[in-house]
Amino acid sequence: MQSQAEPRANRRERLEDVLVVDTDVHVHETPGALLDYCDLPWRKALEAIKDIPERYLDIPGFSPGESIGGYQAKWPTGHSYTRMVLTREQMRLELDELHVNLAILFPDNLLKLAVLTQDEYPAALARAYNAWLVDQWCEPALGLLGAIVACPQLPEDAAREIERYADDPRIVGVYLPCAGVDPLWGHRRYDPIHRAAEAAGLPVLLHSVTVTHPVYPFNNHGFDTELGRHALSHTFSIMANLTHMVTTGVPVRFPELRIGSFEAGITWVPFLMNRLDKEYLEKRRDVPFLTERPSHYLKRYFYATQPVEEPEDLADMAKVIELFDGEDSTVFASDWPHHDFDHPMKVAQIPLAPEVRRKVLGENALRLFGIDASGRRT
Amino acid sequence: MTSDAHERPVHRVGRLADFPPGTHRVVEVGKRSIGVFNIKGVLHAIPNLCPHQTGPLCESPATTGTLSATKESDWRPEWVHDGEIVICPWHGMEYHVPTGQCLAWPNIRLRTYELVVEHDVVSIRL
Numbered sequence: 149m150q151s152q153a154e155p156r157a158n159r160r161e162r163l164e165d166v167l168v169v170d171t172d173v174h175v176h177e178t179p180g181a182l183l184d185y186c187d188l189p190w191r192k193a194l195e196a197i198k199d200i201p202e203r204y205l206d207i208p209g210f211s212p213g214e215s216i217g218g219y220q221a222k223w224p225t226g227h228s229y230t231r232m233v234l235t236r237e238q239m240r241l242e243l244d245e246l247h248v249n250l251a252i253l254f255p256d257n258l259l260k261l262a263v264l265t266q267d268e269y270p271a272a273l274a275r276a277y278n279a280w281l282v283d284q285w286c287e288p289a290l291g292l293l294g295a296i297v298a299c300p301q302l303p304e305d306a307a308r309e310i311e312r313y314a315d316d317p318r319i320v321g322v323y324l325p326c327a328g329v330d331p332l333w334g335h336r337r338y339d340p341i342h343r344a345a346e347a348a349g350l351p352v353l354l355h356s357v358t359v360t361h362p363v364y365p366f367n368n369h370g371f372d373t374e375l376g377r378h379a380l381s382h383t384f385s386i387m388a389n390l391t392h393m394v395t396t397g398v399p400v401r402f403p404e405l406r407i408g409s410f411e412a413g414i415t416w417v418p419f420l421m422n423r424l425d426k427e428y429l430e431k432r433r434d435v436p437f438l439t440e441r442p443s444h445y446l447k448r449y450f451y452a453t454q455p456v457e458e459p460e461d462l463a464d465m466a467k468v469i470e471l472f473d474g475e476d477s478t479v480f481a482s483d484w485p486h487h488d489f490d491h492p493m494k495v496a497q498i499p500l501a502p503e504v505r506r507k508v509l510g511e512n513a514l515r516l517f518g519i520d521a522s523g524r525r526t
Numbered sequence: 527m528t529s530d531a532h533e534r535p536v537h538r539v540g541r542l543a544d545f546p547p548g549t550h551r552v553v554e555v556g557k558r559s560i561g562v563f564n565i566k567g568v569l570h571a572i573p574n575l576c577p578h579q580t581g582p583l584c585e586s587p588a589t590t591g592t593l594s595a596t597k598e599s600d601w602r603p604e605w606v607h608d609g610e611i612v613i614c615p616w617h618g619m620e621y622h623v624p625t626g627q628c629l630a631w632p633n634i635r636l637r638t639y640e641l642v643v644e645h646d647v648v649s650i651r652l
Contacts, residue, residue, distance in 0.1 A: 226586025
């Protein structure tokens with residue numbers, strides 16, 4: 149991965165010359181695609197909705213609820229709001245354009261799995277998705293690695309899924325759906341998932357999506373605009389779920405469990421650490437199992453950059469990373485092909501030391517997912 | 527850019543009929559990719575490159591207008607610049623084509639290229 153030319157000390161390495169691990173890209177799963185992978189009787193439910201004209205991240209009985217501005221006036225735009233990737237070959241070609249070497253696959257529609265009100269049905273969807281993902285998408289030789297989805301409505305079943313894929317070379321993480329999850333991740337009812345992931349050596353990956361769901365921390369029904377809904381629903385969800393994980397003692401009960409945060413940006417990380425540390429001074433007895441300040445535990449976890457904040461002076465972002473000791477815990481993500489994806493060049497433009505830039509663009513993610521630079525699990 | 531405008535090279539990009547009002551096309555001039563717009567009968571040209579994250583700005587399917595709200599409108603939205611706004615397909619950043627002005631970032635103004643129409647032939651003067 150080294151450039152042929154002698155690198156000048158002050159020259160920024162080209163993206164082509166560094167390892168870029170994209171920790172969050174999205175495949176497009178539909179009811180029809182999952183049919184053959186789904187158990188009866190739930191397969192019948194997928195058959196019943198497979199021909200419904202698809203609306204983006206909004207399929208009744210599958211991914212209910214508008215996610216891209218359907219609660220407000222729709223103005224004409226040239227913005228490609230509904231890009232999707234339908235095959236692994238398409239994904240590989242498009243990731244080549246972004247100079248991405250390895251990518252971790254997340255779902256599209258099942259970002260809303262936690263919103264479904266039943267137990268057995270979302271569990272069947274999760275099993276079908278996981279089997280489809282491994283069969284149709286994951287290909288280490290193409291640099292495409294998968295995160296299986298854990299169904300929060302049926303934690304024991306999710307734990308069995310983690311055990312099923314524990315040693316699969318194509319699976320490198322467990323995705324925890326955050327949109328609408330109730331109770332928040334960290335609750336002891338999810339311990340089978342935490343335990344299985346820790347035992348499998350697989351990180352758990354917190355990822356939300358915009359839902360208008362009258363459950364803390366979304367409360368999106370209160371916003372007039374998609375700007376408000378979208379800006380806060382991802383970030384508040386991740387902040388709430390991480391706060392609950394730390395304050396319910398997940399880091400001490402599962403000390404080897406690696407945790408990653410996705411699609412929430414990173415500027416809130418110093419805020420959350422400082423805020424929780426301040427609360428800890430007064431309310432330590434609420435969390436007597438924590439022997440260190442909350443920030444101590446949060447610093448063990450990983451934070452994906454997308455949607456990376458873009459202050460006028462990008463040096464501010466270097467400062468933000470420094471504020472949470474993020475040199476070893478910040479990981480690049482593009483969120484391709486979604487409307488708010490980041491090209492890695494924007495993260496590469498942050499004025500970081502060359503070795504830190506390489507860590508953020510790729511090397512830190514290898515530790516998060518327990519893989520080597522060729523995508524092999526270590 | 528030389529100070530003598532007449533010495534700047536002129537590149538033919540098509541016939542006037544190739545650019546009907548209300549449409550735009552991306553043309554290649556050397557290594558440059560340029561969007562040529564016909565807005566209400568007047569031709570405009572801007573780079574097909576969004577300075578935000580290098581998205582293909584002018585591959586947007588159609589120009590639109592945009593919303594403005596001022597004290598005079600009692601801070602209520604008004605539809606303005608109809609047909610004069612191009613929106614980047616990558617991240618939705620808006621630009622006013624005739625001026626190159628980026629709406630979200632006031633300090634960004636795209637360069638605009640000079641267009642020459644002679645005998646129904648459209649050229650860009652670089």
